[in-house]
Amino acid sequence: MTMLDDFVVRALVAGIGVALVAGPLGCFIVWRRMAFFGATMSHAALLGVSLAFLLNINVTLGIIGASMVTAAVLLSLTRLRVLPTDALLGLLAHAALALGLVAISFQDTLRIDLMGLLFGDILSVSRGDLVWILGGGATALIALALIWRPLLSATVHEELAMVEGVRVRLTHAAFVLVMAVVVAIAMKIVGLLLIISMLLIPPAVARRFAPTPEIMALIAAFVGALSVIGGLEASLAWDTPAGPSIVTAATILFVVSLPLSSAAWRTLLRKNKESHPTHDH
Amino acid sequence: MNIAKAPRDESREILMEARGLTKRYGGHLALDAVDLSLRRGELTTLIGPNGAGKTTLVRLLLGLERPTAGTVTSVPKVRIGYVPQRLHVDDALPITVRRFLALGGATRDAIGEVLREVGALHVRDKPLQTISGGEMRRVLLARALLREPDLLVLDEPTAGVDLNGQAELYDLINTVRQEKNCGALLISHDLHVVMAATDHVLCLNHHVCCSGTPDAVSEHPEYRALFGPKAAQTHAVYTHHHDHTHTIAGDVVPLGKDQP
Secondary structure (H helix, E strand, C coil), rough: CHHHHHHHHHHHHHHHHHHHHHHHHHHHHHHHHHHHHHHHHHHHHHHHHHHHHHHCCHHHHHHHHHHHHHHHHHHHHHHCCCCHHHHHHHHHHHHHHHHHHHHHHHCCCCCCHHHHHHHHHHHHHHHHHHHHHHHHHHHHHHHHHHHHHHHHHHHHHHHHHHCEEECHHHHHHHHHHHHHHHHHHHHHHHCCCCCHHHHHHHHHHHHHHHHHHHHHHHHHHHHHHHHHHHHHHHHHHHHHHHHHHHHHHHHHHHHHHHHHHHHHHHHHHHHHHHHHCCCCC | CCCCCCCCCCCEEEEEEEEEEEEEEECEEEEEEEEEECCCEEEEECCCCCCCEEEEEEEEHHCCCCCEEEEECCCCCCCCCCCCCCCCCCCCCCCCCHHHCCCCCCHHHHHHHHHHHCHHHHCCCCEEEHHHHHCCCCCCCHHCCCCCCCEEEEEEECCCCCCHHHHHHHHEEEEEHHHHHCCCEEEEECCCHHHHHHCCCEEECCCEEEEEEEHHHCCCCCHHHCCHHHHHHHHHHHHHHCCCCCCCCEEEEEECCCCC
């Protein structure tokens, strides 16, 4: 375990661990158009942190709890149609963030590194953090694998899945729980303001290279891990903040992938057209 | 007056039955005490104006929503093949037709076979987002058939398909349901096709206005009030029963109404 004495190694292991689950989970967030939903859940994480300090419980558990409550409130408000969904999500995200900042100000500020919560503090990952991150990440990944097929089925057509016997509500609940866990473990890496980019950018890169949902998830995991390595290297070389550097690395990968991916996409479409010149008959 | 020529075959097995089905959304009464039975080997068509509660009724029968009052009973372990009205898959999700069909739990061989049956084998490896409206309807029908259904439920199965394609699709639906000897419930706007190919028609406007064979329904005053001369016209075109007459200008005038 001597390698883990090195803070850079710990940061790499933690970052890659988060990226490997954030990529596949992010694919579903993209397919289901839940980007705003994910951002709102992560904004609420700050409330979880102050709650954890207040109740003297583990911070990761506090974040998971707060994210789940936010998700439940969101889902019920969406169902009641209080506001259009995007307005509701925008309102809740920033209300939760503001509330979290206010709640945190009541705490002993010396114990809480606010910048670390907002933008991540990957270079200070401890062995204890590592256990939470890898344990939580592995659990989330296994859970996602278990609900993969029903969730995919419900993503394609919810009612068709229900008629075919998929337990859609249960699957959704499990999915939101997985999201809460990933938000909690990703917070240490990139901070709550940037978590959503770890979930969205790798699938965005993977999107047009992938012929199947599973390959897209694998590519997204790989792109995420690559961003963590690149971002950490850059951060150490130029003394830039680690979390934002990781997200910047991911963004660069996205920009580079754009011309490549549209070429790949055109080829795919052309191939289909050539083999089947007419659509109707 | 035309009376039902072929009385309903009561010996056929009842697959699903609704009694007094009522659905209320807030103050709005979407469905009012609807009775309905669906039998094996029988094609029942649900017609009615927009907003008449057709989709609500289907959602209740499928168990997607709970009724405010009334019951839906079905034979034990009835297998339902559902063909939804729309399928929208985000471009970001890379999924082929074959994979879409496999989501229902089908094997590779079964998928090839059912696609051949519905005449859509050529789209098997295409991304779901790139196939045409008509091909999509066939693929959705294939997904329903893969479940080896006792009962097919088809919600506007020709939405977004041109007239030729519609006739082909209805032929296809009729062929497969006869081959599989399953019951079928069809929601449709295409009165002319409905009246030509259906065993049993249910005309819905929140309550059941009338039901019976196409002939019986097309003569029913409530049906005529709902759909007007158009109803009589479409019936005539496809069955050539002269239940209307023409003015000198060629306009259609249903029988039983005052001539100009």
